[in-house]
Amino acid sequence: MGQCSSTTKMRRKRRREEEEGYRESSAEKSRGCLAMVNERRSRFYIARRCILMLLCWHKYANS
Numbered sequence: 236m237g238q239c240s241s242t243t244k245m246r247r248k249r250r251r252e253e254e255e256g257y258r259e260s261s262a263e264k265s266r267g268c269l270a271m272v273n274e275r276r277s278r279f280y281i282a283r284r285c286i287l288m289l290l291c292w293h294k295y296a297n298s
Contacts, residue, residue: 245267245271
């Protein structure tokens with residue numbers, strides 16, 4: 236799986252803020268972490284469903 240766009244945007248934002256000397260608050264950091272966790276969870280869910288379909292396709296092939 237490739238990089239998600241939100242992760243790339245977060246990296247760009249972090250670099251820009253480091254150049255400007257900006258310090259992120261802990262609330263902003265936790266929001267970023269929550270977004271990343273939710274995205275990883277949804278990607279894992281989709282991958283799990285796809286694998287399950289690939290493993291069980293023969294059950295429904297005759298339908």
